[in-house]
Amino acid sequence: MEYILDMQNISKTFPGVKALDGVQLKVRPGEVHALMGENGAGKSTLMKILMGIYTMDPGGAITFNGQPYVVHNPKEAMDTGVAMIHQELNPILDMTVYENIFVGRELRKHGIVDKKAEIEEAKRLIEECGLHVSPTETLRHLTVAQCQLIEIIKAISVNAKVIIMDEPTAAITDREVELLFGHIRRLKAKGVAIIYISHRMDEIFAICDSVTVYRDGRYIGCGTTKELDEAALIKMMVGREITDVFPKLEAKIGETIFEAKHVTRADNKVRDVSISVKRGEILGIGGLVGAGRSELVEGIFGMHRLSGGEITVKGKPVHVHSPADIIREGVALVTEDRKVTGLNLTGSVNDNISMVAIHKTLVNGLYSKGKARKLSQEYIEKLNIKTPSGDQIVGNLSGGNQQKVVISKWLLNDPDIIIMDEPTRGIDVGAKRDIYLLIGSLVQQGKAVIIISSEIPELMGVCDRIVVMAEGHMSGEMSRADFSQESIMRLASDIAV
Amino acid sequence: MENKKKASSFISEYFIFFIFIAIVVILTIMKPSFISPRNLGNILKQASINGILAFGMMFVIISGGFDMSVGSTLAFAGILAAMLGKGQVPLILPLIISMFAGLCVGILNGVGISVGNLPAFIMTLGTQTGIRGLALLICGGNPVTGLSEGYRNLAAGTILGIPTLAVFWIVVAAICSFVATKTVYGRRVFACGGNIQAARVAGINTNFIRISTFAIAGLLAGLSGFLMTSRVTIGQPTAGESYEMDAITACVVGGVSMSGGVGKPWGVIVGTLLITIIANGLDILGVSAYWQKIVKGLIIVVAVLIDVKGKSKKD
Numbered sequence: 001m002e003y004i005l006d007m008q009n010i011s012k013t014f015p016g017v018k019a020l021d022g023v024q025l026k027v028r029p030g031e032v033h034a035l036m037g038e039n040g041a042g043k044s045t046l047m048k049i050l051m052g053i054y055t056m057d058p059g060g061a062i063t064f065n066g067q068p069y070v071v072h073n074p075k076e077a078m079d080t081g082v083a084m085i086h087q088e089l090n091p092i093l094d095m096t097v098y099e100n101i102f103v104g105r106e107l108r109k110h111g112i113v114d115k116k117a118e119i120e121e122a123k124r125l126i127e128e129c130g131l132h133v134s135p136t137e138t139l140r141h142l143t144v145a146q147c148q149l150i151e152i153i154k155a156i157s158v159n160a161k162v163i164i165m166d167e168p169t170a171a172i173t174d175r176e177v178e179l180l181f182g183h184i185r186r187l188k189a190k191g192v193a194i195i196y197i198s199h200r201m202d203e204i205f206a207i208c209d210s211v212t213v214y215r216d217g218r219y220i221g222c223g224t225t226k227e228l229d230e231a232a233l234i235k236m237m238v239g240r241e242i243t244d245v246f247p248k249l250e251a252k253i254g255e256t257i258f259e260a261k262h263v264t265r266a267d268n269k270v271r272d273v274s275i276s277v278k279r280g281e282i283l284g285i286g287g288l289v290g291a292g293r294s295e296l297v298e299g300i301f302g303m304h305r306l307s308g309g310e311i312t313v314k315g316k317p318v319h320v321h322s323p324a325d326i327i328r329e330g331v332a333l334v335t336e337d338r339k340v341t342g343l344n345l346t347g348s349v350n351d352n353i354s355m356v357a358i359h360k361t362l363v364n365g366l367y368s369k370g371k372a373r374k375l376s377q378e379y380i381e382k383l384n385i386k387t388p389s390g391d392q393i394v395g396n397l398s399g400g401n402q403q404k405v406v407i408s409k410w411l412l413n414d415p416d417i418i419i420m421d422e423p424t425r426g427i428d429v430g431a432k433r434d435i436y437l438l439i440g441s442l443v444q445q446g447k448a449v450i451i452i453s454s455e456i457p458e459l460m461g462v463c464d465r466i467v468v469m470a471e472g473h474m475s476g477e478m479s480r481a482d483f484s485q486e487s488i489m490r491l492a493s494d495i496a497v
Numbered sequence: 498m499e500n501k502k503k504a505s506s507f508i509s510e511y512f513i514f515f516i517f518i519a520i521v522v523i524l525t526i527m528k529p530s531f532i533s534p535r536n537l538g539n540i541l542k543q544a545s546i547n548g549i550l551a552f553g554m555m556f557v558i559i560s561g562g563f564d565m566s567v568g569s570t571l572a573f574a575g576i577l578a579a580m581l582g583k584g585q586v587p588l589i590l591p592l593i594i595s596m597f598a599g600l601c602v603g604i605l606n607g608v609g610i611s612v613g614n615l616p617a618f619i620m621t622l623g624t625q626t627g628i629r630g631l632a633l634l635i636c637g638g639n640p641v642t643g644l645s646e647g648y649r650n651l652a653a654g655t656i657l658g659i660p661t662l663a664v665f666w667i668v669v670a671a672i673c674s675f676v677a678t679k680t681v682y683g684r685r686v687f688a689c690g691g692n693i694q695a696a697r698v699a700g701i702n703t704n705f706i707r708i709s710t711f712a713i714a715g716l717l718a719g720l721s722g723f724l725m726t727s728r729v730t731i732g733q734p735t736a737g738e739s740y741e742m743d744a745i746t747a748c749v750v751g752g753v754s755m756s757g758g759v760g761k762p763w764g765v766i767v768g769t770l771l772i773t774i775i776a777n778g779l780d781i782l783g784v785s786a787y788w789q790k791i792v793k794g795l796i797i798v799v800a801v802l803i804d805v806k807g808k809s810k811k812d
Contacts, residue, residue, distance in 0.1 A: 051698075075700020086698065092691035094758045103688045104699030112679045 003063070004029040004193050005050075005082075005162050010060040012045050019045045020056075023219040025195075025212055027162060032184060032194045034204045034225070037214035037237055038428035040398060043197055046214075047164050051077045051084050065161060075104060083155035084164040091139050091147045098122035098135040101154050125153045129183060145176035152183060156192075163187065164195045169203060170426060173289040174454070174492075181207050199428065200455070201230050213237055238430055246461025247433065249440030253464070254279035257448055258331070258417045260300050263309035269295040272308075273474045275467055277417065277448040282439060284463030285452045287492045292472040293452045294336050297419050301333045302326055313417065327356065332410035334403075336421040336452070342406040345395035349387050350376040352394050352405050357413035379408035384434060400431025407438065418442060419450040424458065436462055456488050468492055512803065513752060513764060517771050524778040531781055538660055542652075544773040545662035546571075546721045546728070548766065550740060551747035552673040553603075553714030555765045557617075558748050559677070560710040561690035561757030562610065565621040567718040567744060569629040570602045571737035574722030576632050579641035579732025582648040591648070591726075596719040602628055603715020607708030625741070632734045641732030652727035662724055669717065674762035686710060690757025746772055746793070750800040772796065 005027040012020040020042045027033045035043045048054045050062070052071035062069040064080060071077045074084070091100050098118045107114045107121070122135035131149050139147055148168060155163045165184075169177045184194055184207055196208055204211065205225055213220040213236040220236045234245070259276040270292045277283045285293045299306050302320040311318045313329040320326045323333070335341040343352055350369075353376035354361045361372040376390045383404045387397055394405055403423065410418060420439075424432045439449050439462060453459050459466055460483045468476045468491035476491035524531045550567050557564045574595035582591040602624060609620040654661045677683040688696040689706045697703045721740075726732050751768025753760030772793065779789045 073700060074698045078700065084698075092688055092695050092758065094691050094754075095687060099684065099688075103684070103696065104701045106681045106684055108681055111681075113681055113684055 003027060004065055005069075006063040007046070007050070008061045008063075010046060010049060010062070011057040012042075012049060012054060013057055019217050020049075021217045022060075023214060023217070024222075026222070027193045027195060028210075029161070029193050030188050030191045031209040032188060032196050032207050034196045034198065034208040034211040035214070036198075036204065036211055036233060037220075038430060040216070041214040041237070042217040043214060044166070045217075047084060047166065047195070047197070050082060050164065078105075078158045078160065081159065081161040082164070083158055083160035083162075084166065085148070085151045085155055085168060086166055091150060093140040094138060096136050096138055097126070097133060097142075097150055100139055100150055101125065101135075101157060103154075105158070121157075122153075125157055129153055129156075145172040145179070148172060148180070149183070152180075156187070160192065162193045162195060164197070166197045167199070167426070168196075169198065169200065175288065177203070199426065201233070202457070204233070205230070215239055234429055237428075245429075245433070246458065247436055247440065248462060249437070249444055251280040251440070251443040252446075253281050254446060257314050258450075259310075259312040261310045261312075263296060263299055263311075264307050265295060265299045266305040266307040269472055270299055271472045273469065273472075275450070275474075277450055279416075279446045279448055280443045281465065282443055282449045282451060282463045284459035284466040285450065285469060286454075286456060286459050286466050286488050287469035287475075289454060291469040291492065293469050294421050295472075296469065297333060297421060297450070297452065298335075300326070301331070301419070327413065327415075330414070330416040332356075332413065332415035332418045334406050334410060334418070334420040334423055336425070338399075338402055338406050343394050343402060345393075347394060348391045349380065349385070349394055349397075349405055350390040353379055353390075353408045353412055356409050360412065375412060376408070379412060383408055383438060398427075398431075400427035400434070403427055403431070403435065407435070411442075415447070417448045417450070419452075421452045422454065423451060424453070424455075456485050459488070460485070510752075513750060513767055513771065513800070517767050517774075520771065520774060520778070524774065524781075528778070528781050531778060536777070536781070538655075540770070540773055540777050541663040541666075542660045542728075543777060544769050545660070545666040546724055547740065547743045547747060547773070548666040548769040549669045549717050549721050549724070550714075550744040551751075551765050551769050552669055552762070553717035554741070554744040554748050555673070555753055555760055555762065556677070556686060556710040556713045558745070558753050558755065559690045559757060559760045560686045560707055561693060562707060562710060563617040563621065563745075563755075564606065564711060564714045565618065565741050566602060566606060566624040566628060567714055567721075568737040568740035568742075569625045569627075569632065570599050570715055570718035571722040571725055571740060572734055573602070573628050573632040573635075574598045574719040575726040575736050576636050576641055576722075576732040576734055578723045579644060579726045580636070582644050582726065584645055586645065588645075588648055588651065592720075592723050595723040596716050599715040599717070599719020599722065600712055601715070602718070603712040604708060606715065607711035610711065611704040611707040629734075636732065636734050638734060640734070644726070644730060644732075648727055649730045650727075652724055662728065665720070665724060669720070670762065670766055673713075677760075677762050682706075682709075687758055690759075692758070743772065746797050746800075750796060755801070768800075 003026045007025040009022045009024065010020055011022050023042065023046060025046065037043050045054065049056045052073045069080065071080060092103065101122050102118050107117045119135045126133060126135060129149060131146065133142060133146060139150065168180060172180065187194060198204060208225050210222065210224045211228060211233065212222045213233065215237060256276050256278050261274045263273045264271050273296055275283065287293050298304055300311060302323045302325055311320055313331060318326060318329050339345060344355065350372050354372040360375060361368055363371055373390050380387060380390060385401050385404045387401060394402060397405065423435055443449055451459065451463060465477065465479050466483065466488065467474060468488055470492055478487065530536060553567060554564060577598050578591035578595040581594055582588065606621050606624055609615050610617050652662050656664045677686065685696065685701050685706055688701060689703050693703055725736050729736065747768040748760065748765055749755060750771055751764030753765065775792060775796065776789055779792065
C-alpha cells in the first residue's frame with residue numbers, strides 16, 4: 001500500500017458554486033504533505049469532506065489505509081484515524097487540559113467520568129510531547145502555542161494516522177514554530193502522515209515533503225518540495241508568473257512627519273521605544289510575536305494608557321488620550337485582527353468604508369446613504385475589492401478583500417501616516433501583492449507607512465528602514481542597504497552582536 | 498508568589514460563600530431571631546422552589562443558553578396538577594403529569610433554539626408568553642381550588658424535621674450536582690457552553706445537549722409547579738411570575754457565567770440561599786418590599802461585575 005490516503009475525483013457543488021471539481025489528493029504514510037492554493041481554491045472544502053463535515057458529490061472515491069473511507073461526522077473520522085487541528089477553532093478555554101484532551105470521548109468507569117484515569121493519561125501524553133503544563137491547568141492560563149500543542153496531543157491520542165493541520169503557525173512565534181516542527185518530525189517518524197495547510201512558503205520548504213496545488217476548485221499538480229521551487233509553486237497557485245513577490249515602487253523621501261519618543265506603556269509591555277518616519281518612507285517593525293510591536297502602535301494610537309513618551313505629528317505635539325485624538329491629526333492604524341478590531345462584520349462594505357470618515361458622507365449634517373455609496377464605490381474600484389456590490393456584508397468576503405475594506409476605511413479619511421499591523425496575515429499571494437503595490441503608491445503620494453510583520457522576507461522586501469523590537473524595547477535599527485535575515489533574527493532574539 | 502496566586506484564586510472562587518457567611522452573621526447580630534430554627538425552616542421553604550428552578554437554569558446557562566419561560570411553565574404545570582390533584586387521586590399522578598408537561602415545554606424550547614436556530618432569548622420569551630396564556634386558558638383565568646387534603650398538606654409537612662419542600666430541593670440538588678460534575682453528559686454540557694464549535698468537531702451531538710438542558714429546565718419547572726400548587730393550596734394561573742429572573746439571579750450570583758461553560762452546583766445552592774436570606778432578613782427587619790427590589794437589583798449587577806472582572810483578569 002503506497003498511499004495511506006487516496007482521494008480521487010472529488011467534487012463538491014454548493015448552490016450556485018462548484019467549490020471542487022474532480023480534484024485528487026494522495027498522501028503517503030509518514031510524509032508531510034502541503035496543500036496549497038489561494039483562498040477559495042478549495043482546500044478547506046476538501047478537508048471538510050475528509051472530516052465528514054461536508055458530503056462530496058457522487059462519483060468521487062476515498063480510500064484510507066487500503067479500505068473505502070466513508071464518514072458522516074468528525075467523530076467517525078477520528079475513530080477511523082483522521083484528525084484535524086483547526087485554524088480558527090479555539091479550545092474550550094474554561095476547561096482544563098485533560099478535559100480538553102478527552103472532550104467528546106471521555107474515559108468512563110461504571111458509566112461516570114473516570115477523572116483519575118483521564119488525568120493520568122493526559123499527563124503521560126503531555127510528557128511525551130515535552131510540554132510542561134499540569135493536566136489540571138485551565139486552558140485560559142496557557143499560551144496560544146501551548147493550546148495548540150494540546151490540540152496536537154488530542155489528535156495523537158486518538159491514534160490518528162492522518163493529521164490535518166490548518167495554518168498551524170498563524171498565531172505562534174518563530175521559536176514555537178520550531179517546537180511545532182519538532183513534534184511534526186516525531187509524528188513522521190511514527191509513520192503518521194500530516195496534511196499541512198499554510199500560506200507561508202518558507203514553512204512549506206522547511207517541513208513538507210510533497211505539495212499538492214489547487215486553483216479555483218481544480219487540481220493543478222503535485223510534486224515533491226525537492227523538485228519544486230517557490231517561483232514554480234506561485235505560478236501553479238496563481239496561474240501566471242509573479243516575478244516580483246515584493247514589488248517596490250520608487251518614492252521620494254522627504255521630511256520627518258511622525259515621531260514617537262520614549263514611549264512607555266503604563267502596563268510596561270513597551271519600554272522607552274522611539275520611532276520616527278519620513279514622508280515617502282516605509283518603516284518596518286520586526287520582532288517575534290509578543291515582542292511588544294502591536295502593543296507599541298496600540299499605545300501610540302491611544303488604545304492603551306502610556307506612562308511616558310512624546311508624540312509629534314507634522315511637527316505638532318499631540319496628547320493622545322483616545323484614538324480619536326490621533327486620528328484627527330491624520331494617523332491611521334490598520335489593526336492586527338481585522339475581525340475583532342477592524343471590521344463590523346455584519347455591516348455592509350459601504351457601512352465599513354464610511355466608518356472613520358463619516359463626516360464626508362454628510363449632506364446638510366445628516367448621513368447620506370447615496371454619498372456613502374458613491375465614496376465607497378470609488379475605493380472598491382481603486383483597491384480592486386472583489387465584491388458583488390457595496391451592499392455586500394463584509395463577513396462574506398475573503399480575507400484579502402476584507403483587509404482591503406479596512407484599508408479603504410482609513411484611506412477615505414485621507415491620513416498622512418498609515419500604520420499597518422500584519423497587513424498580509426492570512427491572505428493569499430495575489431491579494432498580498434495588491435497590498436504591497438498599494439503601500440508603494442501611498443508613499444509615492446508623500447504619505448508615510450509603518451508596517452509590522454512577522455515575516456522577515458516581507459519586511460526586507462517592502463521597507464526602507466527596519467526597527468526591531470525584543471521583549472518590549474527596541475533592540476536595533478537598520479536601513480535598506482544593511483538588511484539581512486540573520487541580523488534581523490539576531491536583533492529579534494536580542495543577542496548582543 | 499505561587500502561594501499568593503493560589504490564595505487569591507481561592508478567595509475569588511469562594512468569594513460568594515464568604516459573602517453569604519458575612520450576611521448571615523450581620524443579620525443574626527441585627528436580629529437574633531433570624532437564626533431561630535423556625536426562621537431557618539422558613540428560609541428553606543422559601544428557597545426550595547427557586548432552588549429547584551435554579552438547577553434547571555444552571556444546566557441551560559452552562560450549555561450557553563438562557564430560559565425566560567420557566568415561570569410560566571411552573572404556572573401551567575401547577576394548574577394541571579391542581580386540576581388532577583382532587584379527591585382520591587394518588588399524588589403521583591399530578592406529579593408525573595406536571596413534570597411531563599414541563600418536559601414538553603422544555604423540549605419545545607430546545608428544538609426551537611437548536612434546530613430552528615432561534616436566539617434563546619426570543620424563543621423562550623415566546624413560550625413565556627404563550628404558555629402563560631395556555632395556563633390561563635385551561636382554567637378560564639380562575640384559580641383552581643378543591644385540592645385533596647393530602648396534596649394540600651404535602652408542602653406544609655416535614656420529613657425527619659426537614660420541610661418536605663426542602664427535601665425535594667435536596668434530592669434535586671444531589672442529582673443535578675452528580676450529573677453536572679461526574680457524568681459524561683455533564684462534561685459535555687460544559688463543553689457545549691465553553692465552545693460549541695469545538696464541541697461539535699469533537700463529535701458531541703450539540704443539538705441533543707442543548708435540547709436536553711432545556712428539557713431539564715422544563716422538567717424541574719414542572720416539578721416546581723406541582724410543589725407550588727401544594728404550597729399555596731390552589732392552582733394559580735398567575736403563579737411564578739418573574740420566577741425565571743430569580744432562578745437566573747441565583748445562578749449568576751452563584752458564579753454561573755452568562756457566557757456559558759462555567760458554573761458550580763454548590764454555587765447555585767449558595768446563590769439561591771443568599772438571595773433568600775437577603776429577602777427574609779429584610780422582611781424581618783421590616784424593610785419595605787420596594788427597597789428589597791432595589792437591593793436585589795444591586796446584587797445581580799454586583800455579582801456579574803465580580804464575574805466579569807475576575808474573567809478579564811485572566812485574559
